[in-house]
Amino acid sequence: MKALRTIILAFLATSRVVAMPQNSLPNQKVLDASAKHVKALGVGHFSEWSRATKKQFLVDWQAGKESEWIIVEGNEGGDLDSMTAALTWAYHLEHSSENTSHPIKAIALLQTPSHALDLRPENKLALDNSQMTPGHEDLLTMDELPEDPETLSRKLQGIVLVDHAEPLRKWSHANILSIFDHHKDRGTAPDAKPRIVEIAASCTTLVARQMLDELEKLDQEYHMPHELLELVLSAIAIDSSGLTSDKTTKADIEVSKRILARSNWKNDNLEDVMEDLDDELSKAQKDIDHLDLRDLLRRDWKGDLIDTPSPRTPTVSLGFASIPYSMDEQILKTDFAELFDWFAVHAAWTAEAGVDISICLNKYKKHYKGGKKEKIREVVLTVRDDVRIDQDQADSLFKTVKEALEKNDEGIELVPWHRAHELAPRQMVWTHKSGAGRKLFRPIVEEAVLGWE
Known part of the structure; x- marks a missing residue:
């Protein structure tokens, strides 16, 4: 069973057609056979729809018709859940309204640049399995937006948030039509419809459930491509460890059953399908040893x-990176394999990103004799003085955030890193053994910044 599905997925990932111009004739002479003139396009309805939607969005933008469009956007981390949720809801909005008097134009936006997409190999694998065009040409990414979000957001019909409960500041002027999130409700856009904020292993679960509920109420169901259904199952599988993790909810299981029943795997056992997908995607997810430090920093960056209340510095830029390697391991990935080089590479990236405060959250497993493993996490705090704040302000802000982290109300005991004594001013590294990640630390840091004067 597992071997057969692996063969099928491998075949789908390598099956491509070469696109020829529509006016081409069989005997038409090829003027230039170089690779740049021959593109392998994705196969199937889902790829065709995504590519056509992207083209139409850009055509309409050029014609000044932005107000006709809804952007469905995931979070800027760009994981498989966020990407799939956005694609699924955009597809549903368009197809569920196509035979009505008010058809909807909707497009999924990946809030990550195109050059960062392959830093998540599990995404690339899932898209390949879904027969999408290589190189992510079917997808609209942040660096392909033809206009600054602060300007574009005012012109759109509206936006839909998936896998995050409030918009980034640059989208704050947009009309928020709907929200789907599986974390803490932040009270944003209380009048949004649908507005679903519910604990689940995967946000895709919530989007797919709403999609199926609305689809089944239509007089005539629209075509649901199997590639999209299988992408949905992939996102739920990797977020729920194949429906076996402690995060798995009844909703994750029930929605997976409903999606499976419509997919090409409808005759297979749900547990087997989800286990196979999780195994395949998790293996790809861990295949990042070749990435250097800069890639690790931007791979999962939010x-x-x-x-702030400060009249001198009303705005501060905050960035978070999540890295599955220890600080010591990351140092070895720099050119000089030294502590100073870690901070040099980090400084170059945060300068490019225009960040004042950076928090790196590292996690790894420490091995002991006898085969015992212990999960260890690290928190790296740095504050720059060359973006929006001067040196005195940076010193003050660093102190404020450092104290907030060390005196947190969550019961997390932060212990200075074993090389903390070697750090420069406005640099700090701690270790801890709690399971706390970005969702817990980010509010602590944000509240500290909001209270800084």
Whole structure:
């Protein structure tokens, strides 16, 4: 069973057609056979729809018709869950309204640059399995937006948030039509419809459930491509460890059953399918040893601007990175394999990102004699003085955030890193053994910044 599905997935990932111009004739002479003139396009309805939607969005933008469009956007981390949720809801909005008097134009936006997409190999694998065009040409990414979000957001019909409960500051002027999130409700856009904030292993679960509920109420169901259904199952599988993790909810299981029943795997056992997908995607997810430090920093990067009460510095830029390697391991990935080089590479990246405060959250497993493993996490705090704040302000802000982290109300005991004594001013590294990650530390840091004067 597992071997057969692996063969099928491998075949789908390598099956491509070469696109020829529509006016080409069989005997038409090829003027230039170089690779840049021959593109392998994705196969199937899902790829065709995604590519056509991207083209139409850009055509309409050029014609000044932005107000006709809804952007469905995931978070800037760009994981498989966020990407799939956005694609699924955009597809549903368009197809569920196509035979009505008010058809909807909707497009999924990946809030990550195109050059960062392959830093998540599990995403690439899932898209390949879904027969999408290589190189992510079917997808609209942040660096392909033809206009700054702060300007574009005012022109759109609206946006839909998936896998995050409030918009980044640059989208704050947009009309928020709907919200789907599986974390803490932040009270954003209380009048949004649908507005679903519910604990689940995967946000895709919530989006797919709403999609199926609405689809089954239509007089005539629209075509649901198997590639999209299998992408949905992939996102739920990797977020729920194949429906076996402690995070798995009844909703994750029930939605997976409903999606499976419509997929090409409808005759297979749900547990087997989800286990196979999780095994395959998790293996790909861990295949990042070749990435250097800069790639690790930007691979899972989330940031935003925060307004402060300080009249001198009303806005501060905050960025978070999540890295599955220890600080010591990351240092070995730099050119000189030295502590100073880690901070040099980090400084170059945060300068490019225009960040004042950076938090790196590292996690790894420490091995002991006898085969015992212990999960260890690290928190790296740095504050720059060359973006929006001067040296005195940076010193003050560093102190404020450092104290907030060390005196947190969550019961997390932060212990200075074993080389903390070697750090420069406005640099700090701690270790801890709690399971706390970005979702817990980010509010602590944001509240500290909001209270900084």
